[in-house]
Each structure stands twice: as C-alpha cells, then as structure tokens.
Amino acid sequence: MKISPHHKPKLRTDQGFSLLELTVVMAVMALMLSLVSVQFFNTVAATRFARTADGAVSNIKLLRAQAMLERRDILIKPRKAEGFLQRIDAPPSARQLGLPEDWQLLGDRIFISKSGACSGGQLTLISPEGRRAHYQLTPPECDGERLPGN
Secondary structure (H helix, E strand, C coil): CCCCCCCCCCCCCCCCCHHHHHHHHHHHHHHHHHHHHHHHHHHHHHHHHHHHHHHHHHHHHHHHHHHHHCCEEECCCCCCCCEEEEEECCCHHHHHHHHCCCCEEECCCCCCCCCCEECEEEEEEECCCCCEEEEEEECCCEEEEEECCC
C-alpha cells in the first residue's frame, strides 16, 4: 500500500492506560511506600535513642568538671524512675544527666570526687520503649564507651 501525501493515519482509540493498570501500579507503589516508611521511622527512633543515651553519658564528663570547679563530690546512684544524680550535700537531680523523666538508669554507683577522680563502672540506659544501651565508664576520667551488642 502506497502512502499518499494526503493519507492520514488512523488515530488509536485505545491510547493511555486502563483503570485496572493504574490501580495495580498505585497498589504496588503504596505497598513499597509502607515498607519503606516503617523502616524509616524505626531508624529515626533508633537514632533519637542513641543520641539521647550518648548525650547523657557525655554529661558525666561535664559533671566531673563541675565537681572539680565546685570542689564537691558527686554520686550517680542508678535507680528506676527517680533522681539519678546526687551531690553529697544536695537533693537528687536527674536533669543534670540530660535524660528525660521516663527513662531508667541502672548499673553501678559512680562516685566522682571533688578532685575529679571517677570510680568508673557500668551503666544501662533504658528508654520507655524498652531500648537499652550499656556503657562502660573508665576511671579516673569517666570516659564512657558504649558496649557492643546494643
């Protein structure tokens, strides 16, 4: 068949996608998005937990400096849902460790003398969701190191 200059090709009436094809594509995209979003929110929660726990352990170094500046002994007494930190002559105060009120601190009693010497020990921080982080504090400077496996 010869194509003449006046020949116009027929327009297809079935151009585009069917409603069924669009529905299948949207369902697959929704499934993929739901799987990715769950992982994303878990990652955000884990990062928030790690940042809070690491910050609290870093604050122990600041407490060491505070003990030397104020020439006062500081005692960190891990207890559930109560104050964790106690100056020998002051009431407990959990805020100085930088932990939210609903967190728990378990482990050894950590003594920081007015000269800055730290007794060292292990601490476990527990979030309200049950996430745990274990730390080893090394004397005499209270260097905090997160133990593997958490």
